Amino acid sequence: MTSAENRLRVLSVFWLVFLLISAQSISIEFARISNLVLDDDDSHNGLPNDWDGMQVVCFNFPQGHAPEGYNDGRHHLDPSGVEKFFDPYWNETGLCVGGFEEFGNGLDLLQAAVSAGGHATVMEYTEYSGLGLMIDSFGGINPCEALACADDWSSGFSWTLYHNGLKSTIGVSALPLEGDSVVTWRIDSW
Amino acid sequence: MFDAHAITISPVAMLALNASLLAFIGWALWRAEQRLTPASEWLLLALMGVFAVSGRVLLDPIPNVQPVTVIVILTGVHFGASRSIALAASIALVSNMILGHGLWTFYQALGWSAAGIFGAMISSRIYSEGSLNITRLAMASALAAFAFDWIVSISVLHTLSPELLPVYIISGIPFDLLHAAGNVAFVAWLAMPITDLMTRHSQTPSRTALRELAS
Numbered sequence: 001m002t003s004a005e006n007r008l009r010v011l012s013v014f015w016l017v018f019l020l021i022s023a024q025s026i027s028i029e030f031a032r033i034s035n036l037v038l039d040d041d042d043s044h045n046g047l048p049n050d051w052d053g054m055q056v057v058c059f060n061f062p063q064g065h066a067p068e069g070y071n072d073g074r075h076h077l078d079p080s081g082v083e084k085f086f087d088p089y090w091n092e093t094g095l096c097v098g099g100f101e102e103f104g105n106g107l108d109l110l111q112a113a114v115s116a117g118g119h120a121t122v123m124e125y126t127e128y129s130g131l132g133l134m135i136d137s138f139g140g141i142n143p144c145e146a147l148a149c150a151d152d153w154s155s156g157f158s159w160t161l162y163h164n165g166l167k168s169t170i171g172v173s174a175l176p177l178e179g180d181s182v183v184t185w186r187i188d189s190w
Numbered sequence: 191m192f193d194a195h196a197i198t199i200s201p202v203a204m205l206a207l208n209a210s211l212l213a214f215i216g217w218a219l220w221r222a223e224q225r226l227t228p229a230s231e232w233l234l235l236a237l238m239g240v241f242a243v244s245g246r247v248l249l250d251p252i253p254n255v256q257p258v259t260v261i262v263i264l265t266g267v268h269f270g271a272s273r274s275i276a277l278a279a280s281i282a283l284v285s286n287m288i289l290g291h292g293l294w295t296f297y298q299a300l301g302w303s304a305a306g307i308f309g310a311m312i313s314s315r316i317y318s319e320g321s322l323n324i325t326r327l328a329m330a331s332a333l334a335a336f337a338f339d340w341i342v343s344i345s346v347l348h349t350l351s352p353e354l355l356p357v358y359i360i361s362g363i364p365f366d367l368l369h370a371a372g373n374v375a376f377v378a379w380l381a382m383p384i385t386d387l388m389t390r391h392s393q394t395p396s397r398t399a400l401r402e403l404a405s
Contacts, residue, residue, distance in 0.1 A: 005324055005378065012328075012375035019364075019371050020252065026364040034360040049357075 028088060035085055043164040043182040047096060048076055048085050053180045056098030057113035059121055059138050060186040065146035066093050067120040067139035081116040092186070095120055106161075106175030106183060107133070114138075132171035135159040135185070143187045160188040201251060208248035215244045223387055231269065234391040235277055238265065238384075239284070242277075246285040254365045255372030257380065258285075259338055260331050262302045264381065266309025267316050267327075268388035274306025297345040301338035308334055322385045328377045335369035 019026075037044040037052050044052050061070065069075075073088035075095040097116045103109035114121045117139075124136040136142060138159065143149070149156030161168040161175070162184040168175060175183070199207070219237045226233055238261055245257040258281050266274035282299040283291070308330065309316070316327050343359050350358065 005382075008324060008328060008374070009378040012371065012378040016255070016368075016371045016375045019368050020255075023253065023364055023368060026367075027361075030364050031361050034357045 031085070032087060032089065036087070044180070046074075046087070046090055047098060047182070051076075051098040054098060055100035055103055055109055055177060055180065056096050056182045057100075057109060058092075058096040058182070058184040059094045059117070060092040060184065061094045061139070061141055062146055062187055063093055065141055067141065070095055070120050070139070077116055079112065079116050081118055097121070101179065103177055103181075106163075106170075106172040106177060109177060109181070109183060110172055132173040135172075138185060141187075147187065155190065157187050157189050159185055161185060205251050208251070212245055212248045216241055220383070220387075226391070228390055229393055231273075231391050231393055234387060235265065235269065235273060238388075239277055239280055242281045243285045243288075246281070247288050250289060252368075252372075254335075254339070254369040255375075257376045258282075258302060259305050259334055259369070259373050260376040260380065261384070262306040263309035263327070263331055263334055264384055264388060266306035266311075267313040268385070268392045271307045271310035274309060275303040278302035278306050293348060294342065294345050297342045298338075301341035304341060305334040305338055308337070317385065320389075322381060324377060324381060327381055328374045331373035331377050332370040335373050336366045339366045339369055 032038075035048055037047055037049055039045050042052075044056070047056055058074075061067070064071070071093060073086060074090035074092060075083055076085040076087070077095060077097045078084050078099050079097065081097075095117060097113040100109060100112060103112065110123070114123045120139040122140065123138055124142075125133045126136055127133055135158075143157035143159060147157045161172055163175060164178075164182055165184075167188075170176075172183075177183075219241050223234060223237055242256075242258045242261045249256050258278075262274050262278045262281070265277050279299040279302075282295050282302060286292075286295045286298070312326075312330055316323055316330065339362060340359060343355065343362060346358050347355060
């Protein structure tokens with residue numbers, strides 16, 4: 001047996017073991033590349049390709065304070081609540097419900113997403129007449145219970161609405177939508 | 191009542207057990223081959239089929255690593271295209287009777303048959319004057335891994351639209367790489383002994399291997 005054959009034996013085993021160990025990470029990375037919109041300037045950045053041009057609602061929970069089963073990356077559910085893709089590398093934790101079309105109002109879209117999201121998106125809110133809705137919790141995650149708010153309310157945290165990547169100046173019940181709106185809820189400080 | 195089979199073992203231990211079993215089967219088949227008279231072509235192909243099916247079933251826990259592709263390529267090199275097609279289709283059918291038979295069996299048989307035909311086509315470059323070119327065979331087997339996986343991927347067109355096929359194929363590249371690395375490892379460790387066995391029984395000169403299919 002030649003030294004070249006011996007070298008091939010050793011190298012082939014080395015590469016096989018390396019690939020076996022890293023197969024899962026490589027496979028997830030390939031799935032991300034082939035399945036996701038990867039464009040920082042697009043509000044659909046990081047969402048599945050087939051949601052491009054459609055309406056999506058995302059719920060981002062603070063690390064360590066996500067509903068059960070949603071603490072390990074970002075899950076993507078279709079309008080019927082079936083998980084279609086999981087991205088463990090996304091830099092926010094929670095879930096997105098997408099693939100909606102033709103909702104004209106933010107609250108109607110939110111209610112459809114909440115209905116699909118199950119226990120992770122159960123919504124509690126307070127309605128202020130003339131001011132619209134104030135979200136108290138999604139999936140049982142109340143910002144001031146998960147994160148520390150000042151006793152005198154001089155500072156604290158609340159669920160905040162973003163529309164196409166920008167903080168919304170309009171409440172969800174009055175928010176007009178576009179055909180490809182991405183609505184995001186995350187906890188911000190005030 | 192005792193449940194003597196209620197033993198839980200870890201996946202790694204199971205894999206080690208399967209690898210040992212495959213080595214044992216390989217050794218037993220090698221011993222059996224020594225009792226064959228030279229030029230027992232179909233008996234040797236049957237032994238190769240048993241080893242390939244055992245390898246595919248026992249290595250099933252490792253995604254896409256199995257000895258079938260290399261065995262059908264070597265069969266194409268030493269015995270010609272028609273015998274490699276017969277062996278490839280039989281291996282696909284028999285192993286899927288254990289692993290699960292369905293529409294994909296047809297595409298796997300097609301993919302491995304293509305690998306065997308490829309082996310027959312390049313036989314003179316792989317094996318000439320009694321010498322096996324391991325480097326060329328390793329490259330051919332790595333290439334065949336991708337070709338096989340992409341042929342099998344075509345089966346998704348029964349359920350997905352054609353525009354999703356490239357996405358499906360790109361997502362599968364890590365598994366194609368595993369298949370290719372596995373093939374190269376099998377070539378490095380098994381191609382020489384398998385070639386020794388095959389040349390003892392081959393009645394089909396390699397240069398006529400492909401022509402035989404066309405005639």
